[in-house]
Amino acid sequence: MTIRWIGQSGYLIRTENAEILLDPYLSDAVNRVANRPRLVDAPLSPSEISADAVICTHDHLDHLDVDAAAEMSRNTRFITTGEGRKTLMDMGFSHVDVLTEGDLVTIGDLKLTAVYAKHTVEAFGVILQVEGKTLYFSGDTLFDERLYQIREFHPDVTFLCINGKLGNMNVDEAVAVAQGIGAPRNIPNHYGMFASNTEDPRRFTDRVSGGFIMEFNREYDVSEICG
Numbered sequence: 001m002t003i004r005w006i007g008q009s010g011y012l013i014r015t016e017n018a019e020i021l022l023d024p025y026l027s028d029a030v031n032r033v034a035n036r037p038r039l040v041d042a043p044l045s046p047s048e049i050s051a052d053a054v055i056c057t058h059d060h061l062d063h064l065d066v067d068a069a070a071e072m073s074r075n076t077r078f079i080t081t082g083e084g085r086k087t088l089m090d091m092g093f094s095h096v097d098v099l100t101e102g103d104l105v106t107i108g109d110l111k112l113t114a115v116y117a118k119h120t121v122e123a124f125g126v127i128l129q130v131e132g133k134t135l136y137f138s139g140d141t142l143f144d145e146r147l148y149q150i151r152e153f154h155p156d157v158t159f160l161c162i163n164g165k166l167g168n169m170n171v172d173e174a175v176a177v178a179q180g181i182g183a184p185r186n187i188p189n190h191y192g193m194f195a196s197n198t199e200d201p202r203r204f205t206d207r208v209s210g211g212f213i214m215e216f217n218r219e220y221d222v223s224e225i226c227g
């Protein structure tokens with residue numbers, strides 16, 4: 001399995017027989033709508049996406065990017081919330097699955113479980129189980145002690161939002177969640193995309209066990225991440 005951080009909360013994950021995109025933000029839609037230009041170039045062209053599924057953990061532009069979706073094949077399979085499904089159906093996508101907390105879906109050899117998240121809109125976090133590894137992606141979430149329950153999945157790696165704005169945990173809260181879950185490896189995300197909503201990832205990685213900063217747009221083998 002390989003994992004590439006494509007900015008913000010976005011990842012491209014390839015396994016033996018599946019490819020998924022998680023929360024890809026590939027346009028400048030947030031600048032169009034809210035005057036926040038992206039700080040890094042989009043590493044993928046939406047028209048070239050051929051992933052088996054695109055997972056959007058909630059219906060906000062930096063996770064469900066309508067400007068990028070407009071350029072994607074209408075055969076693209078999306079997995080998102082009920083609100084996200086409506087947005088995508090209105091754009092002409094028909095292959096849209098809805099997940100709520102506790103739902104499980106398989107994509108090739110990947111097992112994806114939607115888990116608790118507390119955001120400003122309907123949202124879920126993601127547990128991915130594949131090739132003997134368990135990965136947890138918080139998506140956008142505020143702090144809540146319920147996030148500690150993720151430890152029951154025994155994740156090898158967590159990917160946690162740290163920006164502390166607009167409905168997300170700050171560094172102190174993300175550190176508490178990392179400690180509460182107890183994964184050996186903890187990776188920050190949701191920074192470096194917008195000047196007005198970013199954070200220094202070292203403030204997180206310096207304080208958690210196995211803190212790891214992924215280089216933007218570099219493909220890692222999972223063994224490099226898990227150590």
Ligand SMILES: [Zn+2]
Nearest residue numbers: 060062063140
């Ligand atoms: Zn976000």
